[in-house]
Amino acid sequence: MRTGKRGSRYEAAAAILPSRLRQAALELPAELQKAAEELRLRTGGELTALVGEEEFPLCGDVTAEEMETLCDIAADFSRYAAMETLREGYLPVRGGFRLGLCGTVVMKVGAASNLRHITSAALRIGREHPGVAEPLLPRLTEGRRFSNTLILSPPGGGKTTLLRDLVRLLSNGGWRIALVDERGEVAVCHQGIPQMDVGPRTDVLDGCPKALGIPMVLRAMNPQVIAVDEVTAREDIRSMTMAAGCGVGLLATVHAGSVEELCERPLYRELLEHRVFRLAVCIHRTEGQRHYSVEELAE
Amino acid sequence: MKLMGALCIACGAVWGRWQQLSAQRRRRETVRGLIAALRQMAEEIRIARTPMPQLLSCLGRSRGGEAGRFFHAVAAGLESGHALPEAWRLALADLSLPDEPMTVLRELAAGLSGDEEAVYRAVTLAADALERQALAWERQRPEAERRGNALWFSASALLVILLI
The missing domain is CATH 3.30.450.90 (Beta-Lactamase)
Structure with a gap:
């Protein structure tokens, strides 16, 4: 809130x-x-x-x-x-x-x-941590170009919190963001009003499955970046691959402990093979503190 | 003077009887309204899966009379943070109905939780029970009305005779 x-x-x-x-x-x-x-x-x-x-x-x-x-x-x-x-x-x-x-x-x-x-x-207990993504943002953008980015961490690692703050920062920075919030955990819409701060230029598609929502916002909202939480299904990956070919930036979260772990999973091979995502933000936890690192995704 | 007194007693008897009949009519209308609302509720749960807060508000708006006020009060109770069974019971306190339909509605409070099947069954059973009650009242109505009329007429006539 x-x-x-x-x-x-x-x-x-x-x-x-x-x-x-x-x-x-x-x-x-x-x-x-x-x-x-x-x-x-x-x-x-x-x-x-x-x-x-x-x-x-x-x-x-x-x-x-x-x-x-x-x-x-x-x-x-x-x-x-x-x-x-x-x-x-x-x-x-x-x-x-x-x-x-x-x-x-x-x-x-x-x-x-x-x-x-x-x-x-x-x-x-979902929480906002405004500013947590600020140090990462310069690594993910080159001028007005956004590098397609995956946020990786095991469950409970803080992916959604980081995604929300990245969306907020990009939106504040003048980007048009389409947020496909399937589980309603990122923007937390109540009666059409986001309860979390996702920025002034963010269009939220609430409660819609990602595979359906990505083509919908692509057609309807002319976004510069599409953000989604928790990519878990083959259909989601197909929709994202299709959207990447349309020149729109992508920001998504995935359950994975590291880039190596991600590469080992057959489900995400399509994304990596097609070079849909260029960067990965990995969230590590040491002594109760979260640390973020940006890694290039190899071919 | 005696004629005047007799006239007053007759008017009082008519007014009293009319009040009684109005109260019975309101009671029948309330039960009919509740039955229709519960049937709509069951349909909305089964077909449209309308969430309970919206469903109760909608019933409160769309139903008139005491039934509408009841659903409005339940929706308001839910909005103010009461659990649904609690909000239902609190709203029941303002409903003026005989014991039988009140018992059905009180029991329904406990049945309004759980999955679709459980809630749908509880609501449908309550609507059926109220319908049976309303039918029984309808069947007894001509007889009860005749008896009531006779009673009021006899009582007022007795008073007039005593006065004269």
Whole structure:
């Protein structure tokens, strides 16, 4: 949210929890609240706060009813309306949070159709870090030309935060950005208004699958750069390859620990073979601090 | 003077009976409104998958009378941070209906969570139960009205006789 206050983001995340768990979550010391990245719950187990790599226990005996209530609150008591993402194991929560879920998967015709009897939940606390991408920006642009860039890190590494700040900086710098925000985690639109600062010249396509959204914004919005979060499917890669051939800049995030790890994955070979992306920003974590390095992607 | 008194008693009886019939008509209209709203709710959940906050606001706007006010109050409760069952129960407190439909609506509060199947079933069952209740009232209505009219007429006539 535009408050930029990290503690208040934690409080907003805690407000999604059922009342007993909320009280326990708010008892975490303020310093840890500021650094907390996730609230994690396990049915019959504990509610914990993930700070860095460590989980701090907050209270025990999370009940199945509390898990169900958490899902209901997260889905605005409309789980039926969130079925598309629920069957993929997560719920986007109003205010820019994401609730990852584990439970019993209901299969229908070989595909997950529902998630019931929730066993675990991880409430990701999305935050803005304005300026985090500033040192990187000169490496990614040459005059008015943007080098197609992949942001790499393992899950929870801060890819979305970096992507959001890059979008904001490029947009502030006069670039027309089209943001295809499939999971609604980058701009966090509520009733058409981005709740996160993504810059004044950013056009947000919210909730649209990337493979559909990339050609849509390309046709409709005349963007200079298209930004997408979490490229995971072959169709996304095809759409990006097509967009790259149209002279538009691309900025995307991918789950990968390093460039070497990325090269080993067959899914991304097409992107690398076609030289769709020229640069990779790798996020490393040492002693709780994030470090960023820009690497050339070899052919 | 006695004639004047008798006339007043007769007018009072007519007015009292009219009030009673109006209250019954309002009660029937409220239940009919609630049934229609619940049917629309089930349809929106199943077909359009309209999220609950929008759905409740829409029902509050589109339905008139007490049923509309009820859904508006639930939507407002949800907006102010109450959980849906809690907002539903709070709004029920302002609804003036007999015990049977109130019990159906109170039970529905607990059924408004879970997945599509569960919510759809709970809403449909509640609408069916209210419909049965409304049908029973309709069947009993002519008889009840005759009895009511007779009672009010007899009472006022007795008062007039006593007065004269």
